[in-house]
Amino acid sequence: MLFHMSIAADDPKHVAYVFAELWNGTARPFPPISDNGWIAMAGDDRGTAIEVYPHGTVLRETDGDYDAHGEPLGKDRYSPTHGAIATHLDRDSVMQLAEREGWPAKYRKRGGIFGVIELWIEGRQMMEVLTPEMQSEYLAAMAPVHA
16 A cells, blocks of 8 residues: 655646645645655545655655655656556546646556556656546456465
């Protein structure tokens, strides 16, 4: 089970608010790693969240008995890191949100088994968004097989 993850963005506050909209959740500042860090919270019973840090921030181990910290060292604009998130919105609404934001988005059928909307946050960070119908397909496809 995934409780939270982090991504980078050029405008962390705005991206956090878009995720909050997808979830019908909330967004707020989240400064432990970065002064301009934000967090989108789904408001579900699992505390699902996405932390959004300024592009270029990397997580680093801190010596001693301290939490990890962020440093503005990263150079790459693209990342293999992505996630699949659920939304209550339908496919058309997600596509309209993407169009409003100017972010590329397209429907894809992964392996011909389950659908996702590839939403490219700020045109560089992929997140797979699953509508209720797509969530059902995903759960059926990813159910454990017992021998």
